[in-house]
Amino acid sequence: MSVNTWIIVAGDPAIGNLIDTARSLGGSVSVAVVGPRAVADTVAAAGVDKVVWFGEPGAVPAEAYATVVADAVAAATPGLVLAANRASDRVLLGATAARLQAPVLAAVSSITADGAGLVANCSVFGGIAEETVTVTGPLALLLEGGPVPAASTTVPVEELPATPLGITVVETKPSSFEQVDLGAAPRVVGIGRGLKTQEDLALINALADAAKAEVACSRPVAEGLDWLGKDRYIGVSGAHITPDLYFAIGISGQLQHMVGVRGAKTIVAINTDPNAPVFKEADYCLVGDLYALVPALTAALK
């Protein structure tokens, strides 16, 4: 059974993983693109069969196109609709799922088609268990976007006239934090509530420099304390990463955090509490004060 797939893009063409998933099901691969024309052109050169685009958005955010995208995709009666797990993309996927009355599955590790329908394996309830779900009828999936696909054959971009809903961007303020792509970092140093003050991040930055690693954190450090940007937060609703090496420093290792780093090849844990759950999921365990161990480790790496 082959399945015709639509991919929904809300301004970010980093959908390599979605295209691969759609291709694996053997049917046609179409993409509905909201955003600047350059995004549609990038997608049109990414080895897909069809691209529809809803015109230059100007100051209109992607969310305002929710109903026109849902109408356009539903009219094509897709078997599967995919979107990357990003805020605006989720809005367009949700609108389309509603129009199709299709279920939505997230944290999906595989999808196949058999005679009974689509069969998806997904991680559920924050990663404590996995389910195999069989769906008859259309299905909407949230997937990690993956890289911007490389150019191959180019298909024409079909422009569909669209009347967006009433939302306008009237002001844009840049973030005070530098952006980071944790997913691409081979080594990551994660910091948690064991760090006492924001100034102490200097210790962690020094270790990250010595280890050629990116700095990441558990949720409270980015949300609430605001010591680091939200894109550095690892956990169930944050980044899910698979680096070669992960240092969990001053992180207790609750499920909500660990689910984001379980794919790391090697995990080092430093914590004062010998009973911290992080030690159950670490390869190298150091029970001690991070304020003594981190500078020593930085020195040893130099």
Next chain:
Amino acid sequence: MKIVVAYKWASNPQDATVGAQGTVDWSRAKPGFSEYDPVAAELARRLADATGGEVIGLTVGTKRVDATLARKAALSRGFDRAVIVADDSLEGAGSTQLAAVLAAAVRHIGDVDLVITGDSSVDVGSKMVPTVLAGQLGWPAVAEVISITGQAGALRVERAVPTGTQVLEITGPVVLAASTDAAVARVPGMKDILAAGKKPVESLDLAALDIPAAAGTTTVTGTSRPDLLTRKGQMIDASDPAAAAAELVAALRGAGAL
């Protein structure tokens, strides 16, 4: 302004136990007002107080979402009243089904200007219900919302985006999902809990709501425990930091991790 807060009465997976076959046992996990929903309730209360509006708490789920404890816990969060759809046929309902029931309840409430939700639910956490709810209503949704000001039909909403924040002007009804740290929610006091018992609650009959049929069937055909990587669990004596650091670096180099 008529503001609906769509909240969830749910358990934290951290407190659930998972059997060898991946079946999840929630019996020892006490349900509560879902982790991020107090932020939504707080934003709604502040906006209603600033504009002379009304805040209606709305939830759907099994019968347990309509228990006295659940009602009081919700109504102590600053809602003026609550609307509840409690039916055991909603056990295990997915995002699309829950959103369809929420949408039918929002239509039943009538003349709603704004629905506010938390960032994600404590149990499922896919952040999809607000977006599908908006889709069911034909409204837009905006997530990662930091602040909401203005009037019905002329809302000014600030939301976080990867590059910073954007201020949006929104002219029609909308579903807004609050960022986890958009507001520090008040902790309900004894006065709030006592007052909660006197606030009106409307229980809606699921069968009487106009809910579109699902396009197909969704069946869980298997469960399993997550396949965790086997970890070495090697203890390194940290009593001498310099020696511990040297031993760790040597071990990492030896294992090819550095």
